[in-house]
Amino acid sequence: xxxGKYRFIVGFLVIPLAIYxxxxxxxxxxxxxxxxxxxxxxxxxxxMVGFDNYARLFKDSVFWAAVGNSVTLLLLLPVVTLSLGLFxxxxxxxxxxxxxxxxxxxxxxxxxxxxxxxxxxxxxIPIVALLFQFAYNPESGALNAFFQAIGLDSVQPDWxxxxxxxxxxxxxxxxxxxxxxxxxxFSAGMSSIPKDFYEAALLDGANRFNTFFRIxxxxxxxxxxxxxxxxxxxxxxxxxxxxxxxxSVGPGGPDYSTEVLPLYVYQKTFxxxxxxxxxxxxxxxxxxxxxxxxxxxxLGRRERLxx
Amino acid sequence: xxxQTTETPAATGRDGAGGKGRKGGGSGxxxxxxxxxxxxxxxxxxxxxxxxxxxxxxxxxDDGEIFGSPWGLPSALHFDNWAxxxxxxxxxxxxxxxxxxVGGSLIGTMLLGSMAAYVLARFDFPGxxxxxxxxxxxxxFPIILALVPLFFVMKNMALLDTYHGLILVYIxxxxxxxxxxxxxxxxxxxxSVAEAALIDGASHTRTFFQVMLPMAKPGLISVGIFNxxxxxxxxxLPTVLNVGDPDKKVLTQGLVALAVSQGYxxxxxxxxxxxxxxxxxxxxAYIIFQRQVVAGLTAGALK
Numbered sequence: 001x002x003x004g005k006y007r008f009i010v011g012f013l014v015i016p017l018a019i020y021x022x023x024x025x026x027x028x029x030x031x032x033x034x035x036x037x038x039x040x041x042x043x044x045x046x047x048m049v050g051f052d053n054y055a056r057l058f059k060d061s062v063f064w065a066a067v068g069n070s071v072t073l074l075l076l077l078p079v080v081t082l083s084l085g086l087f088x089x090x091x092x093x094x095x096x097x098x099x100x101x102x103x104x105x106x107x108x109x110x111x112x113x114x115x116x117x118x119x120x121x122x123x124x125i126p127i128v129a130l131l132f133q134f135a136y137n138p139e140s141g142a143l144n145a146f147f148q149a150i151g152l153d154s155v156q157p158d159w160x161x162x163x164x165x166x167x168x169x170x171x172x173x174x175x176x177x178x179x180x181x182x183x184x185x186f187s188a189g190m191s192s193i194p195k196d197f198y199e200a201a202l203l204d205g206a207n208r209f210n211t212f213f214r215i216x217x218x219x220x221x222x223x224x225x226x227x228x229x230x231x232x233x234x235x236x237x238x239x240x241x242x243x244x245x246x247x248s249v250g251p252g253g254p255d256y257s258t259e260v261l262p263l264y265v266y267q268k269t270f271x272x273x274x275x276x277x278x279x280x281x282x283x284x285x286x287x288x289x290x291x292x293x294x295x296x297x298x299l300g301r302r303e304r305l306x307x
Numbered sequence: 308x309x310x311q312t313t314e315t316p317a318a319t320g321r322d323g324a325g326g327k328g329r330k331g332g333g334s335g336x337x338x339x340x341x342x343x344x345x346x347x348x349x350x351x352x353x354x355x356x357x358x359x360x361x362x363x364x365x366x367x368x369d370d371g372e373i374f375g376s377p378w379g380l381p382s383a384l385h386f387d388n389w390a391x392x393x394x395x396x397x398x399x400x401x402x403x404x405x406x407x408x409v410g411g412s413l414i415g416t417m418l419l420g421s422m423a424a425y426v427l428a429r430f431d432f433p434g435x436x437x438x439x440x441x442x443x444x445x446x447x448f449p450i451i452l453a454l455v456p457l458f459f460v461m462k463n464m465a466l467l468d469t470y471h472g473l474i475l476v477y478i479x480x481x482x483x484x485x486x487x488x489x490x491x492x493x494x495x496x497x498x499s500v501a502e503a504a505l506i507d508g509a510s511h512t513r514t515f516f517q518v519m520l521p522m523a524k525p526g527l528i529s530v531g532i533f534n535x536x537x538x539x540x541x542x543x544l545p546t547v548l549n550v551g552d553p554d555k556k557v558l559t560q561g562l563v564a565l566a567v568s569q570g571y572x573x574x575x576x577x578x579x580x581x582x583x584x585x586x587x588x589x590x591x592a593y594i595i596f597q598r599q600v601v602a603g604l605t606a607g608a609l610k
Contacts, residue, residue: 031455
C-alpha cells in the first residue's frame with residue numbers, strides 16, 4: 001500500500017513538475033544569473049561582470065523613463081479602474097428607484113448592463129489595442145472625426161503621436177478593457193451584503209453616499225484588495241507590454257513617453273542584443289512588483305468583518 | 308396563516324415609519340438617483356459597445372468610406388473584405404493555429420494541473436509543501452523576466468516555432484494558477500468517497516479518474532474557462548517564441564502582424580474584417596455561456 005502510494009505520487013507529479021521546472025522555474029533562475037553577465041544573447045560567450053549592469057541602470061535615462069511610466073501606470077490604473085468599477089457596481093445595485101418594502105434596489109436591467117460591460121474582458125489585448133489605435137488615428141480616426149462632427153474642428157489632437165498625452169491614451173484603452181470585470185466582481189460582492197445593514201443605516205437617516213463609504217466599501221474591502229494586486233500586476237507585466245507594444249509609435253515613443261519596463265526588457269534583448277543587461281532590468285521589475293505587493297498587503301491589513 | 312397576518316402589519320408599519328419623516332425627500336431622492344444612475348450606466352454601456360460596433364460596421368466598408376466618413380454606414384455590404392482577410396491575409400490559417408495550440412494546451416493544462424493538484428492536496432509526503440509553494444509562487448512573478456532565458460531554452464531544444472513547443476510553454480505558465488485553484492478545490496471534497504473507492508479495490512489512479520475528477524467538475528469548468536480565455540488571448544509568449552515561421556502565427560500575433568503590414572499596403576477594410584473575425588466567435592461564445600464565463604473568471608480572481 002505504502003509502496004503503491006509513493007509510486008502513484010511520483011507518477012502524477014513528475015510530468016507537471018518537469019514541464020514547470022524546465023519552462024518556468026529554470027528560466028527565472030537563469031535570468032537572475034544572466035543579470036550579472038555581459039551576455040549578448042546572440043552567442044554563448046559571456047563573462048561575469050558583477051554589478052556592472054545594475055550600475056549602468058542608474059545612468060540609463062530610458063530606464064528611468066520606463067520606471068516613471070510603469071510606476072505611473074501602477075499607481076493610476078488600479079485607482080481609476082477600481083473606482084469606476086465600484087461606482088458602476090454601486091449604481092447597478094443601489095441606484096434603483098425605491099420599490100415597496102425594499103429599502104435599496106438595483107436598477108432595472110442591471111443584468112443586461114453587466115453582460116455589456118463584461119464584453120471587453122473576453123477580447124484579446126491585440127483586438128482592444130488595435131481598435132483604440134484606429135480610434136486615435138489623427139487623420140481618419142473615430143475620435144477626431146467626432147470632434148469635427150460636433151464643430152470642434154480646432155481640437156484635433158495627435159493622440160498617440162503627442163508625447164504629452166500618449167501614455168494617457170494607452171491608459172484609457174487599458175481602463176476601458178478592465179472596468180467591466182470589476183463591475184461584475186463588485187456587484188457579486190455587494191449583492192451578498194445583507195439588506196438589513198442598509199435598512200438600519202437608512203432608518204438612521206444616512207444618505208446613499210454615507211451608506212457607500214460606511215457599509216459597502218468596508219464590507220467589500222477584501223475583494224477590492226485582491227483587485228488592486230491583480231490590476232497592479234497587469235500594469236507592470238503582460239498587459240502593459242502588449243498595449244504599449246501594439247499601440248505606441250516606436251514602440252515606446254514618441255520620445256520614450258510610453259516606454260514601460262517590460263517593453264524595455266524585450267527591446268534590449270531582441271532588438272539591441274543585450275540580453276544580460278535586459279535581465280537586470282527584469283530583476284528591477286521584479287523588485288518593483290514585490291515592493292508593490294508588500295505595500296498593498298500592509299495597507300490592506302484590517303479587521304475582517306464577518307457577515 | 309397567523310404568522311402572515313402578524314407579519315404584514317409589522318412590515319407596513321416599518322415602511323411607514325421609515326417614510327414618514329422624509330417622505331417627499333425619500334422618494335424624490337430615489338427618482339433622481341434612478342434617472343442619474345441610468346444615465347451614467349447607459350453612457351458607459353455606449354462607450355463599451357460603440358468601438359465594437361464600429362469595427363463590425365467598418366469591416367463592411369471599402370477603404371474610401373473608412374477614411375472619408377468614419378462614423379457613417381457602409382453604402383454597400385462589402386463581404387469581399389471578409390473573404391480577403393480569411394484567405395489572403397491568412398486569418399483562416401491563424402485561427403486554425405490558435406485552435407491547435409489552445410486545444411492542446413487546454414487539455415494538457417487541465418489534465419496535468421488536476422493531477423498535480425490532487426496529489427498535493429490529498430497526500431502527505433515529504434516535500435509536499437515545498438512543491439506546492441514552488442507552483443503557487445509562479446503566480447506573482449513577472450513573466451517578461453523569464454522570457455529571455457526561456458527563448459534560449461526553447462532554441463536549444465528545437466522547440467521554437469512549433470505547435471508542441473508553444474503548447475508546453477502555455478501549459479507551464481498556466482500551471483501555477485490551475486494547481487493553486489484546484490488543490491483548494493480538492494481539499495474541500497469529502498474524503499469518505501475516495502476511501503470507499505479504495506476499499507472497494509480501486510487503485511489510486513482509478514479513484515482519481517473515476518471518482519474524484521467527476522466530483523471536481525464545477526472547479527474544473529471554472530479553471531477551464533479561465534485557462535481557455537487566457538490561452539486564446541495570449542500575446543506575450545507567442546510574440547517572443549513564435550517568430551520564425553509566419554505560417555505558425557497564432558491569431559493574436561497574426562492580427563498585429565496584419566495591422567503592421569496593412570500600414571504599408573493600405574488594406575484597412577481587410578484589417579477590420581480580420582479584427583471582426585477574431586472578435587465575433589469569442590463574443591458569441593461569451594453571450595451563450597455568459598453565466599459560466601463570469602463565474603469562472605470571477606472565481607479565478609477571488610480565490
